[in-house]
Amino acid sequence: MEGHYNFDSATAGSLxxxxxxxxxxxxxxxxxRGKTSGYSAVARVIVDxxxxxxxxxxxYDPSGEARKFERLARKWKKQTMFMSAIDDMAMNEQYQxxxxxxxxxxxxxxxxLKTEPDFWFWAxxxxxxxxxxxxxxxxxxxxxxxxxxxxGRANGYSV
Amino acid sequence: MAKMGASKRLQCVGITxxxxxxxxxxxxxxxxxxxxxxxxxxxxxxxxxxWAADDTSNFWWPIGGYWPDGVPRxxxxxxxxxxxxxxxxxxxxxxxxxxxxxxxxxxxxxxxPTHAARQIDISKWTSKLGPFADIxxxxxxxxxxxxxxxxxxxxxxxx
Numbered sequence: 001m002e003g004h005y006n007f008d009s010a011t012a013g014s015l016x017x018x019x020x021x022x023x024x025x026x027x028x029x030x031x032x033r034g035k036t037s038g039y040s041a042v043a044r045v046i047v048d049x050x051x052x053x054x055x056x057x058x059x060y061d062p063s064g065e066a067r068k069f070e071r072l073a074r075k076w077k078k079q080t081m082f083m084s085a086i087d088d089m090a091m092n093e094q095y096q097x098x099x100x101x102x103x104x105x106x107x108x109x110x111x112x113l114k115t116e117p118d119f120w121f122w123a124x125x126x127x128x129x130x131x132x133x134x135x136x137x138x139x140x141x142x143x144x145x146x147x148x149x150x151x152g153r154a155n156g157y158s159v
Numbered sequence: 160m161a162k163m164g165a166s167k168r169l170q171c172v173g174i175t176x177x178x179x180x181x182x183x184x185x186x187x188x189x190x191x192x193x194x195x196x197x198x199x200x201x202x203x204x205x206x207x208x209x210w211a212a213d214d215t216s217n218f219w220w221p222i223g224g225y226w227p228d229g230v231p232r233x234x235x236x237x238x239x240x241x242x243x244x245x246x247x248x249x250x251x252x253x254x255x256x257x258x259x260x261x262x263x264x265x266x267x268x269x270x271x272p273t274h275a276a277r278q279i280d281i282s283k284w285t286s287k288l289g290p291f292a293d294i295x296x297x298x299x300x301x302x303x304x305x306x307x308x309x310x311x312x313x314x315x316x317x318x
């Protein structure tokens with residue numbers, strides 16, 4: 001990731017409810033994660049197509065939480081781009097709103113962490129009330145990211 | 160001209176050097192054209208404190224980041240001075256360039272440290288702007304809303 005910086009791209013990997021991929025390949029498996037009722041549900045449909053080795057993961061966002069997360073994350077990134085102060089990054093209004101979204105935002109954070117490592121650890125720790133990062137790895141972005149992605153896989157998130 | 164040459168040779172992923180310059184100039188109005196140059200691409204792995212301490216592998220911060228063993232994990236000027244003392248620096252009261260010495264300046268807003276810069280030569284300092292790019296600049300060039308003012312200077316003998 002060295003040198004990678006995607007200043008204003010909320011677009012890469014964004015979660016579109018109208019993805020053209022979904023209808024093309026019949027899903028083999030479906031999983032639903034998050035709250036189960038009404039508009040707060042975030043349904044994640046895994047389309048596992050074995051056509052030419054293609055495997056696609058398509059996210060639907062009926063409650064708009066994914067879009068809300070992307071919007072807040074984009075603002076947070078812009079507002080904290082010169083900060084070294086991790087505590088200030090975490091106290092940022094957008095970041096606090098993301099924490100306030102609760103456990104339904106964990107898949108979005110983990111996905112973001114995988115594609116664009118950043119200081120999401122405070123939020124993850126606040127939401128999950130756990131910390132898989134070894135003491136000696138604190139401050140090492142790659143190792144902290146790896147620890148959280150490992151935690152995500154161990155807890156059923158597809159990252 | 161050498162500075163401009165160095166900037167032109169930089170090639171960053173997802174953002175151009177002129178875009179970086181534009182973003183930086185917008186945030187730090189005290190950076191006058193011709194008095195600063197972009198010297199690295201954005202890299203979230205390390206921050207200003209790490210860069211001042213010659214560490215590009217860790218994000219140094221007392222809260223949530225790497226912090227030297229034995230130094231209080233608190234966001235105070237005293238703790239930041241102690242952190243640099245682990246690298247052989249001692250407090251001094253003169254920011255002027257001294258042959259045979261390296262100097263570091265700590266910035267703060269109120270009593271909260273925000274940033275550190277390392278002296279390069281008689282007129283230039285180098286700073287990592289949070290997770291963003293490194294720049295070379297004059298000491299007062301980055302004073303302002305983002306980092307506040309220089310509040311301490313430390314020095315150590317060059318090895």
